[in-house]
Amino acid sequence: MKLLQHIVMALGVICVATSCTVEKTDYDAELSTDTTEYIEYEEVTSTTSDGYTIRIEALNGTLYKGYNEIHLKITDTQTSAVLEDSEVTFLPILTDANGNKTSCPHQYTLEYNATEKYYSGYAVFTSESDTTVNWQLYIDFQDSSQSYAINQPITIEEQTNMNLNMTAFTGNDDEQYFIALVAPQSPSVAENELVAGIYKYNKPEQEAGTFPDLTQYSYSIVKNHTLLLDPRMPEPSMGNHSSPNNQDLTQASDSLYYGVVNYTMTGEWTLNFIFQDPDGNTIKGTEVSTEFTPGIEGERSELHIDILF
Template structure:
């Protein structure tokens, strides 16, 4: 009988606390989640008779994952160029004047249906010191141009990212791609997982792409344990979540079940193709009302 009394008290405490937290949360952000589904021109460049336009969601480059659409137009004929070889290289100048990059698709692919070159960039820093280096080839002539751009804060925490060094000594990046606006339900969860490819030779002429190479990891598994870590929530989890595995689009897909709005932490464990843990720890299953929940050493916070 004592056990059932304790259980009833715990449930009542959680219910009251959740209500209070939810009220505070609604007052704080008004349940407004920034979401953008329209691609607009974020930057344009000109070289000779050609205009290059790069489109991103909301016409803005955000920290984290950015899907990119690149169009090349002959300004004399007003015709789209569809047969070019296009390369894309983002470079960040750091405070000490050193150069770095971020996960990106160097060789952009032409989308014959939508008539643009598609790619992505996972910008790792909010900064005005990014520069895009673009090259394209038309009629056997290669054009190379660059443009300074700014990367701004991602206000939607459902699109957060994290960077870390794995137990294998490699540098990894995990960026959330979807959902932009979760529901209180089982949500399809998509993430990109990338690794920095360490150069195998000395640098050539700047910007040498071999010094700034990244790739999507292949055949990994991202184990998922979502929790509400705030003290009033007791670090409780939810049922029916599915670990993320790689699909044909190169991204990693799984399911996260949000049982209520509020602060959530996606506790993660990254395993390589051999099942070895590269980063992350198991989260205790204890219900801990009044105590902030323990997080994995690898996690991403979300809020909706």
């Protein structure tokens, strides 16, 4: 009987000790987070002008804040012929409530896919559309030595999948940078390949000319840098714990940055980064404590992206 009493008392202590964690962490809400992996390109919008129809396609037929791979299809409305291997340019422009215009990291000259007959590029949209902010695409192309220009309003939706979050920041070199997560869309409890795009705004060296003056909206892919990675679960109930076998992100031949993040459980994670140039100088980011701190929220690097799956 005494042994049974000791067991009951021990279970009671465990319940008391863990009840705080249950109250602080809503695991049902975390597990219900939408991490659907989209693989089909669908039409976002289309427009017809000067005898041509331009169709814009993206994953899930939606443009989101963050990284978007974009496909463009151009057809002659009279002949239904696809415009092949033309020079096609693509410029996203954001206009705010005061009429100020900016852009975002993007591929200005699109690449032609001869097999699928579309033009491909990317855009890293930095904000969602709303009543005070609107986006428009300025698309130019040539056919038979004649130039065409089409402007098309687009809608940028909130990115509900936190695994595809992005961040913008000013580095210690006073340059403006952007880091956008590209993959995985739907992580698993395992070692995941982590993919990100890193971009920089090219400061104009002259006053703006006739709109849209490309010198004012120029962005470039950051070359040969390193993104040091320290993933942690910062929530107090998780104790700031990390995981083994993570790998820092370095640039591959496709210009994106690849590394490995090992998620040992589902929930809220923070990807803490230190961004370094080719010489190992830190542009942005700070080291975080490696101590296990149950009941205390873990600190985040000054450069980080929160994810949830």
